[in-house]
Amino acid sequence: MSYRTPLAQVDGLGAAHSGVGHFWRQRMTAVALVPLSIWFVYAVLGLVGADRNTALAFLREPVNAVLMILFILATVIHMALGIQVVIEDYLPNETQKIAALMLNRAFAWAVGAVCLLAVLKIAI
């Protein structure tokens, strides 16, 4: 029998051993994404019907390239955390859950890498 109290077991970083990192990162990216998403929709709306050169010129503007990179980074982190919660909530099978969590992270990294490479290739 253990004399450890329930409080001691969740002390420090808690039962999940990651503390409030997930919760906090989800909120920080959420706050960042409110203005960034509105900028993104506004920017893409401005490019509706534009030819390729106009779109390229838009992303060659340093301010637009930086905002697009920030939008991509915040989105990729936010979505990986969000989908992780959905997987943890709805997949009952432990093996499936771990596989899905790995795929989720792989997807986020892959999408982020493709988006960032494209923006950097255009902007630099």
Place this chain on the structure above:
Amino acid sequence: MATSIVHRMTGVALTAGMVILAWWLAALAAGPDQYRLFCSLTATPLGQLVIFGFLWSISFHILSGFRHLIWDIGFGFAKKTSNGVSVVIFLLSIMAAVGVFALGYLKLHGGTP
């Protein structure tokens, strides 16, 4: 109310939508042919539906997410307030999606928005 599950569903939809963002940026970087293909696909009925779905999803997710942040601070839990705000979120998100879609449509098909 239904806002909670719709917040999750729009989040999943937007995650899938990131593939389209990656496609757009990659096509733009790759060359004129790839970009032309992407643009011609956005003009199809399915493409237009996806764009509208994206606009509604992002509108809903921002509005509902903003309410989540306000909940985190500790406000807006009263049943009446919460249900009322849910209706407002649904209405505003539809209005925002229709509005932005209409602006894009007018930009493409003449007429000054």
